Amino acid sequence: MLSEIIIGIIAAAIPLSITFVLVGIGEMFNQRAGVFNLGAEGIMMVGAFLGFYVEYIMKSGPGSSFLGMIAAIAVGSLMGAVMAVTCVNFKAEQGIAGIALFMLGWGVAGMLFRVYIGGTTSIVGLKALDIPFLNSIPVLGAILFSHNIMVYITLVIIPLSWYLLNRTAWGLKVKAVGTAPRAADTMGVKVDRIRFQCVVIGGAMAGLAGAYLSICQTHIYADNITAGRGFIAVALVYFGKWKPTGILWGALLFSLAHSFQRSIQVYGIDFPYEIAVMFPYILVIAVLAISGSSRIMAPTMLGRPYYREQRD
């Protein structure tokens, strides 16, 4: 019984963590390049809406779900580009621009939903796959092989992003523009261009994460579907020390804590539920406080626009 509960907790945590991983990896890229995007939450909302909407109007199976995801990625990139234009080209204060983008995204998503759909409806979406044979492996089957397809795609995205960051020329450039943009510039790296690309990627990933929420997790769109998950994801990037695996651990820890507190509530241990709900947030802070943070990986020029012709 107990082992079943524990397996259940872990199995439930994995699909939950995907949202954070997706947004987090995207945010990791733009932070590594020196741009701090608080607007991920807003981008997620637009992604969640558009992904939902595309599937809703197509009304046909998994194909339309994927089309929805692609649409979400596209619109996320577009929102990312808006952020990039303001923060990279126009060197705007990133904190404000992020909050503004959050407001814009929330507003646009909500309004389009009202105008084009009007009422809460559900879609088929992508359901959990029970992978034949593999899912009947004891313990592992339940934990690893009974999730929706996006979980597996995300598990591919993590090593892919690691590879991109650490084994390609582009990844080198990203790391360079986030820590030493002037040096990067002298080495022939187009600082603003790399930053722009990274912010767009961050947007695309946030859009996808939004669509994951509406298409894979809830099969629905409703106001404030993200409920602050974008902000959590931004925080988890710091937790993960700007590394894909770090972000994965952070997201898993946070999701496990959530899944754990929900199980505690469901299995009827009687204490104020607020404490249960608080638990994941406190846990994440506590773990980071104990483990300490390294400054080596930190993009030291995070939040600072680069002016080529400024004497320093």
Place this chain on the structure above:
Amino acid sequence: MSLDIQNLEFRSISKRFPGVLACDNVNLKLRKGEILALLGENGAGKTTLMNILYGLYQPDEGEILINGRQVSIDSPQKAGEMGIGMVHQHFMLVPNLTVKENVALCMYNDSFFELDHKAVNAKIREISERHTIKIDPDSYIWKLSVGEQQRVELIKSLSLGANLLILDEPTAVLTPQETEELINLLKEMAAGGCSIIFISHKLNEVKAVSNLIAVLRDGRLVYHGNTNDHSTDELATLMAGRSISLPVAKEKQPSDEIVLELQNVSAMSDRDTPALNKLNLSIHRGEILGLAGVSGNGQTELAEVINGLREVTEGKILLDNEEISNRSPQKIINKGMGYIPADRLHEGTVSSFSVKENIILKDYANPSFSKATFLLNKTISDYSEELVSKFNIKTPGIETTCASLSGGNIQKVILSREITRNPKVLVAVYPTRGLDLGAAEFVHSKLLEARDNDKAVLLVSEELEELMNLSDRIAVIYEGKILKIIPAKEAEKSELGLLMAGVHNEAQAIQ
């Protein structure tokens, strides 16, 4: 592939910055295999001119010709394609990447995915073997010493096939031996067909290395010709527009009273490696103790432990026989410590604060400047005005931010503050680094003045000339230990150089 630069010409180059005319109608010529030394005081426009050649800045007027054809260099990439490489004064390296990755960043700045670590390794090996530059390609830049970082810079430029190298004050941070090696290396490279532009204000080196000299003053070219046509004194006069001679310490009988004493002091560096290793040192009242050494051997850490900015893991520091080790910086300041840090822009001053605010950086809480926590604006302004005129600080006003002053004037702000506070001990770390002769002259005279006023001065420097001119005794630091202390009049450059490189007779080591 990069261009083979046969000759280079600047025609009437001008560049303005808000409020400054950095380059004014400059004309220059350089042929293949020549070494051109670009001389000038700080702010004369040397760096700006080179940044234009390197594509970082665009000239407002004028043109650049390579091999007789007009070219437009609108980015460092373009410069690289034309075979121009630059080693900046502030190294342009990405600290959180390895040596190899930094080189790779240059080699693959056009590609997206492609990143052939093997090819990069091979390139680094080839270059380091050809020019005997030793470097570990897999170590992170932030772990390297300044000298090593410079080698990375050279490898970087060479790996890109540069045949015109611009070096912006390359010797500022090197030991005499390293400097000599660099000079030989540069000559060899020139002989092999490389053209080199060498920015400096150290005239001896310039004489040793270059064929051609160009002197800039206030953005204008005041001399362009052969190196051998002028003596160093004449060149100095050309640079400054007046004749300058650096002050030399006059003999003074030092007192026997020890003011500052370090006993078996150990400390860790920022990278968690041992920086000071049971170091012993004592300084007398009324003497300048010069500390020689290659940077990265514990000098900055030494200055920091004395000032309470770094933890002492072992040993004792005594100021006037009172222990000050691991006391708070505030307490140490109150006990009469003065400190001129190496990083004058970010440590010695709060760069976005006004001159006035920086002048009271250590005294704002002093009853003469604040009453019941409120700052006394009038008194502070009067005091600042007084120091500004006394130390001849060139600033539009006391409300101007320090960041907008030149390096020399920032140093004067620090100097005015530290000396006027009348400390018992003054620790000065690289006080003239990057300053032009005029400013260095001023700093030197003030340090000597402090000594004559019976202060104990610890002068950390990499320039032997400076140490030998000013110090009463010279201590050599190597890997966190004092190897030897030599009275300045007995010191010889060659011996100091060997000591700095760690070569010494064990028997002579200070216990």
Place this chain on the structure above:
Amino acid sequence: MKHKQFSSLAFNIGITAFSLFIALLIGAVLFMIAGANPFTAYAVMFTAPLQDVFGITEMFVRAAPLLLVALGISISFRSGILNIGGEGQILIGAIFGLVVALYFPKMHWSLMIPLVFLASFLGGALWGGIAGWMKAYLNVNEILSTVMLNYVAIQIYNFLIRGPMMDKNEVVYGTGASQTARIAREYWLTKLIPGARMHTGMIFAVVMAVIVFFFLWKTIYGYRMRAVGVEVKAARYAGINTKWYLLLAMIFAGGFAGLAGSVEVLGVHHMGLESISAGYGFSGIVVALFGGLHPLGAIPASIVFGLLIVGADMMQRAVQVPAYIILAIQGLIILAIVSSNVFITKKSMKVKVLNLFRKPAGRSPHAQ
């Protein structure tokens, strides 16, 4: 010289107006999608709040908490800390204030109100201080800790107002709405105009802004705090206990957000309610940055932002579009203003724009 100043001002206004125009143009598309006339909508949004007493007073109702939060944010930003925990700090501040106002023995308002303010300042300071302490002594990134602490604060607040501090009557009648009892009427902040909600909180906030200004620029503590904010190394060098001042900065940031909480409680709601923070913790950041992180700059910034909130709200009712459009328009306007800001503050960017209009020249017009 005069002429130059004038043309520079004209440039600043021009560039801001241009970017606003672009934002409103994009916004107009949204209005058209929603089936409303953008001209009427904008007319209402920018003029309606200024047309009557109601609009103007409402503007100040929003400006008061915004200004207080922005003051705290300015202090923390100046000390190099990005505090996005305003929401949580407001709530904790409010709850501390509520405890004093509801459970302390009756006393004259002139004693009680300062006591409530003090309590809420301490509450917010505690919440900000946690993040500050973790930043200074445990090296925990403040963005992470403040985001997380917001959620924790919301849960604590909700627990208290639905549990131990819930209005006893709610239990008796079985309605169980999560709200506290009402605060005694004599403790309410005085309404400045009968029939409108505007209360003395705005005056309090402006006074605080002036105090913060003096504190930051005229006292040794402010001097230390600013030094720590811009150049930690130099501050340490000067003998300042930098960790303590980082913590202190967050204590102030939280404290001012906490004050905003009690201003809302005493001035507007007179009781503890759900979502009392009303997003001020986030808008406060925007206000602080628009105010140039200067306490006095935050005063007009908070009023303008108040106008934006009230105007958008009125517009939504006037043209009957989905309320979401308010958010979208506010977001667009903020984006436009921050984007244009760089052309005003950075000469090199300004020059680029001016060069667009002076085709043949490649020269910078501002060099002397």
Place this chain on the structure above:
Amino acid sequence: MKMLKRILLIWSAIGMISSSVLAAETKLALVIPSTIDDLAWSQAMYQGIKDAQTELGADKLTFEVSERLWNAVDAGAAIRQYALKGFNIIIAHGAQYQSLLADIAPDFPKTSFAYGTGFNTPEPNIFAYDPHAQEGAYLLGMLAGLTTRSGIIGLVGPIKAGDAIKYNKGFEQGVMSVNSKAKVRVAYTGSFGDLVAAGEIARTHIKAGADVLTGTSQQTVGAINVVAEKEGLVWLSSDMDQKSIAPKTVLAAQVYNFKNVILNIVKNRASGVYGGKHLELSFANGGLILNFNDAIIGIAPKNAREKILAAKEKIIDGSLKIELN
């Protein structure tokens, strides 16, 4: 001072004008915390007003809505503006608006204000309405107790306060009345709007063996969709009939019929009563409606419907009381 007097004069003038308008048509304004399409609390009221409009005629009752005013500051501005504009009835649809109304109402004595859930009418022109959520919850609880095969029933709560408590208490009593062995497990998300969290709690309930689930507030749409993923599981909905999003999952619903509240307020005003009344929504007065989903009612035992309807009659005639404490 003169200025103030003038302002006061203008305001009282506005008040008079608005009262004279009353005779011609009733202008109603609705302020809701969520949206008009949340399939829960807010939409139920919106629907109620539309129904009342249909009944009275579009020329007799017009209305405007302001959404997403969950925070009381914005809501306060909206309410006051509506009052200034001469709206006759202003409905602030949430318990959290009570204190706002108490502040505003005295300035507009001829305007009727209403809020709910609540009992308190601090001013003579404030109505409080109060759906007896526990009544429907009791009946749904009976249905759950009768229908569950696993004996485990999952409840997805938002925040443990207000209607959620009333609902949960009634529901548990209903379950116990028919199936004392069944377990009702309650878990809260800690927010009203986090439908992902609600979905996750539903998932956890299902993993833990629950086959009948229920819950309140707008976030439950997230839970329903999760329940709908697996066949054989049912959801019991409250506030609105949420059948539209999961026709094969929502077995029955308690629907708040706010139409009567609106009509009641209009009637009261016609007879010169501007407020001060506590309006209840119960099965007895038609304020609550119980809907069964006929398409899938077969899942429940055959006699379930009869038993529940019998209990409903008892609630109506007062012989069955549901304890709230």
